[in-house]
Structures are given as C-alpha cells and as structure tokens.
Amino acid sequence: DKEISFGFKRGETDKSVMLSDDIKCARLEAIAWILNTRAVFGFRPKTAYLSVTYLDRFLSTRFIDSDKLWAIKLLSVACVSVAAKMEEVKVPALSELQNIDGYNFGNSVILRMELMLLKTMDWRMGSITPFAFLHHFIRKFCKDSSPSNVLPR
Amino acid sequence: MKKVKDCCYKVVKKTNGSVSCLNILGSEQMEKVKDWNYKVVEKIGQGVFGEVYKCLNLETGKKVAIKMINIQNEPEGVPSYLIAGVSLLKELEHDNIVRLLDVLTSGRYVYLVFEYLDLDLGSFIRKHTATSIRPHIKTILSQILVGLAYYHSHNILHGDLQPSNVLIDLKSKKVKLADFGLTTSFGVPHIEYSYNEVGSPYKAPESRIRSSVYSTPHDVWAVGCIFAEMVSGNPLFPCGKKDHLSLIVRYLEDMINNLFICYWQDLAEQLLGLGLEPPGVELLSQMLYLDPDLRVTANGALLHRYLRHAEDIRIAETVPLKLPSSNKPSFSQKVSEGRF
Numbered sequence: 001d002k003e004i005s006f007g008f009k010r011g012e013t014d015k016s017v018m019l020s021d022d023i024k025c026a027r028l029e030a031i032a033w034i035l036n037t038r039a040v041f042g043f044r045p046k047t048a049y050l051s052v053t054y055l056d057r058f059l060s061t062r063f064i065d066s067d068k069l070w071a072i073k074l075l076s077v078a079c080v081s082v083a084a085k086m087e088e089v090k091v092p093a094l095s096e097l098q099n100i101d102g103y104n105f106g107n108s109v110i111l112r113m114e115l116m117l118l119k120t121m122d123w124r125m126g127s128i129t130p131f132a133f134l135h136h137f138i139r140k141f142c143k144d145s146s147p148s149n150v151l152p153r
Numbered sequence: 154m155k156k157v158k159d160c161c162y163k164v165v166k167k168t169n170g171s172v173s174c175l176n177i178l179g180s181e182q183m184e185k186v187k188d189w190n191y192k193v194v195e196k197i198g199q200g201v202f203g204e205v206y207k208c209l210n211l212e213t214g215k216k217v218a219i220k221m222i223n224i225q226n227e228p229e230g231v232p233s234y235l236i237a238g239v240s241l242l243k244e245l246e247h248d249n250i251v252r253l254l255d256v257l258t259s260g261r262y263v264y265l266v267f268e269y270l271d272l273d274l275g276s277f278i279r280k281h282t283a284t285s286i287r288p289h290i291k292t293i294l295s296q297i298l299v300g301l302a303y304y305h306s307h308n309i310l311h312g313d314l315q316p317s318n319v320l321i322d323l324k325s326k327k328v329k330l331a332d333f334g335l336t337t338s339f340g341v342p343h344i345e346y347s348y349n350e351v352g353s354p355y356k357a358p359e360s361r362i363r364s365s366v367y368s369t370p371h372d373v374w375a376v377g378c379i380f381a382e383m384v385s386g387n388p389l390f391p392c393g394k395k396d397h398l399s400l401i402v403r404y405l406e407d408m409i410n411n412l413f414i415c416y417w418q419d420l421a422e423q424l425l426g427l428g429l430e431p432p433g434v435e436l437l438s439q440m441l442y443l444d445p446d447l448r449v450t451a452n453g454a455l456l457h458r459y460l461r462h463a464e465d466i467r468i469a470e471t472v473p474l475k476l477p478s479s480n481k482p483s484f485s486q487k488v489s490e491g492r493f
Binding site (some may be wrong): 080081085086091093094107108110111114115118119122123124125126139 | 224227228229230231233236237239240241243244256258261263295
C-alpha cells in the first residue's frame with residue numbers, strides 16, 4: 001500500500017516518454033550531479049536513491065519549461081538536501097551543497113525550492129527503497145555472515 | 154484596555170476578577186491562515202518549535218489546532234526534524250490519535266493543521282471526583298494504550314505523554330493522543346530532536362538517572378503515571394518540593410529499587426483504598442517497573458486481565474460521559490490560569 005501511495009502518478013512511464021529531450025538531458029545531468037555530490041559528502045547510497053526518487057516524482061507531477069532548465073539544477077539541490085535531512089546524521093549546510101559544479105543559487109532560493117518540493121510530494125518523504133529489504137535478503141542468502149559485515153548500513 | 158485590544162491582544166477576564174492579556178495573534182503571520190479559511194480563536198501554547206493556536210475551519214465549522222513554525226535558520230534550509238516529523242505524522246491514521254489534517258506553507262512559515270478536541274484529560278480529572286471517574290478509567294486507559302501501541306508499531310515514540318496531551322471527545326466518546334510538538338521516530342537518529350524533555354513529571358526514572366536512549370518503555374511509564382492520576386485525582390509524582398522521584402533518584406540505583414518498593418507498597422494500598430481493583434494495581438505495577446526492559450509494553454498492557462473487557466465497553470455504553478459540574482472550563486480560562 002505504502003509503495004503504491006508513494007509511487008509515481010499513474011502513467012508516469014508514458015509521461016517520461018513525453019518529457020522533451022532537453023528535460024531528459026537535464027535530468028541525466030542532475031542525476032550525475034546527485035551521484036557526484038553523494039561521493040563528495042560520503043552520503044549513504046540510500047540518500048542518492050531518495051534524491052533521484054524525489055526528482056522523478058517532482059518531474060512527473062509538475063511541468064518545467066524547457067527554457068527553464070536551471071530549475072532542474074535548483075530542484076536537484078533541494079532533492080539532495082531534503083534526502084540528506086531524512087537519512088544522514090550530519091547534514092551539510094545549504095551553502096556547502098552548492099559549492100559543487102557551479103550550482104549556485106543562494107540559501108533563501110533553495111529554502112523556497114525545498115518547501116515547494118515538500119508541498120508537491122505532500123510531505124511524504126519516507127519512500128520505501130530496496131535498501132529496506134537488502135538486509136533481509138542477505139540474511140536469507142548468506143546464513144553465516146551477519147549483514148553488517150557484508151553491507152554498511 | 155481598549156488600546157491593548159488594538160495591538161492584537163485579547164483581554165481575558167479571569168474568574169477571580171483579575172485581567173490578563175493574551176497575545177492572540179502572536180504575529181501578523183498567523184493572520185495568513187485567513188486565506189485558507191481558518192479563523193484564529195486563541196493562542197493555546199508555545200512550544201520549542203513554534204506557537205500553537207486554536208482555530209476554526211470556517212468551511213466545516215470544525216475546531217483545529219494550528220502550529221505555526223517559522224523557519225529561521227536559513228543556512229540549513231527546512232530543518233530536518235520538520236521534514237522527518239511531518240513525513241511520519243502523515244503516515245499515522247488511527248482513531249485514538251489526533252490527525253495531522255494539513256500542512257500549509259507561506260513564505261518561510263509552515264503551518265501544521267491538527268484535529269482538535271476541546272477537553273483534555275487533565276481537566277477531565279480535575280472536574281471529577283475519585284468515585285465519579287471510576288467507571289471511565291478502564292476505557293480511557295485502554296484507548297490511550299491502543300493509540301500508544303499504534304505509535305510503537307510504527308516505530309514512533311510519543312515522548313511527551315501527559316494528561317494535557319490526551320484529548321477527549323465527549324460526543325464520539327473517543328480518547329485521542331495529541332502531540333503538538335513533533336513525535337520522534339526511533340528508526341532515525343533523534344538525539345537532536347529531544348530538546349524539550351526537561352523535568353516533565355511523567356518522565357521515566359531511567360531517563361533521569363543516566364542519559365539512556367529514549368525508548369518505548371518511557372511512554373508506558375508515562376501512561377502508568379496517568380493511570381494513577383485518574384485513580385487518585387492527583388499527579389503521581391508532582392513537580393516541586395515534594396518530587397518523590399527526584400528524591401529517589403539521588404540514591405544509587407539499587408537503593409532506588411528498595412526505596413521504590415517501599416513507596417510502591419504504600420501507593421498500592423492507597424489506590425486499593427480508593428477503590429481500584431487488585432488487577433488494576435497489578436497492571437499499574439507492571440507499567441511502573443523501574444527496569445525499562447522488564448516494563449510491560451503497550452500491547453502487553455492491553456492484554457492484561459484488568460482490561461480484558463474494556464474494549465467491549467466503549468465509553469458509549471458506560472455511564473454517559475458527562476462532566477459532573479456543568480461549567481466546562483473554557484480554554485481561555487485555562488490558559489489564563491496558567492494550567493497549560
């Protein structure tokens with residue numbers, strides 16, 4: 001149930017086909033930025049996963065003009081920031097997040113974007129991710145080793 | 154006094170004739186809720202995270218509590234406790250838990266709209282005598298526990314259970330747990346959230362002795378305190394000079410055990426004298442177990458024989474849940490008397 005309610009709007013797959021090439025490129029760029037940012041700050045993999053989920057959920061519900069591609073950059077900063085706040089113990093300040101690859105907006109702009117993102121997602125930020133099941137499966141498959149040895153949480 | 158009114162203050166006449174001023178609007182920011190069809194009635198609380206106002210939904214006529222949070226710390230953006238807290242509250246949907254109805258944003262203000270009921274257990278206890286409250290104890294206690302078990306099954310701690318956070322709806326005979334602070338989940342790191350746990354009389358002893366991790370037994374302890382308060386009419390461990398628990402805590406842990414057993418025996422006799430059935434005393438003792446690991450869980454307490462038939466006797470079927478004296482305490486009265 002939770003998965004469905006958190007999932008994308010129906011017909012999301014069709015819609016992503018409908019996304020213009022520009023948006024698709026911008027999305028790929030945003031994902032690359034998210035993965036890079038994760039590496040720089042040493043976030044958990046789940047944080048990056050959540051960021052991308054937020055990004056896609058936002059893009060599937062709201063339309064962004066292809067001449068406003070900077071908005072996707074801003075969006076990806078907000079996604080990472082919110083995901084880090086959900087997952088990480090130590091959350092970097094907004095200004096630190098922006099120092100990577102010329103993603104420079106200003107704190108109050110990001111704050112507004114965060115609020116817009118939260119509102120668009122209806123404040124339901126705790127998506128179920130495959131990470132929740134990994135430990136269970138590892139325990140099933142490798143009976144001898146404890147999950148904590150195989151995979152950092 | 155008229156002038157005061159002009160500057161957004163409401164003049165409240167106390168029963169004893171004195172007059173106090175309440176800042177009802179707090180800031181113009183609260184005026185914003187008019188745009189969403191809410192009318193501010195009065196301010197009912199000030200927490201660490203923001204101010205709480207009682208409001209009226211002009212469309213449905215329902216009462217709500219709106220918590221206004223100002224995001225001041227710009228370098229961090231939307232604070233993590235807010236994101237995690239609201240995400241959690243969004244998941245909760247239960248008869249015995251006050252609902253988070255809506256989240257509104259305007260500028261850098263976030264407004265959390267909660268369901269609201271006019272009567273809280275604190276005033277319910279004060280309005281009753283030991284005898285008149287007795288028929289309600291089981292059903293109120295079991296509804297509190299059902300709500301708490303639901304919290305715990307979702308990995309969420311209430312963290313601030315006390316009679317003023319237990320709301321009663323006389324019409325639907327429902328008891329609902331409220332928490333206009335933000336509940337904390339124990340699935341996520343929550344050290345940074347627990348600012349406001351200073352000196353509540355419903356706080357479990359282990360949290361005073363060592364800085365142990367906040368956990369589910371703390372909540373059950375608080376329910377035990379509330380249970381005893383319903384029976385005796387007075388807080389079990391009142392704040393102030395006669396703070397039995399603080400006294401006890403000064404001794405070493407094993408000393409505490411001995412002392413507590415003595416204290417408990419006195420208390421048990423006292424409660425039996427007040428008409429509590431022996432199984433009730435037994436349940437209370439399990440809820441007030443000093444060792445948090447041995448303390449009964451919310452679900453365990455529900456299965457206790459004292460509450461065996463409590464679920465069948467919904468309040469509706471017991472004596473009509475009416476206040477013995479007709480004058481229901483108004484909220485402004487309570488606020489002005491500082492009972493909040």
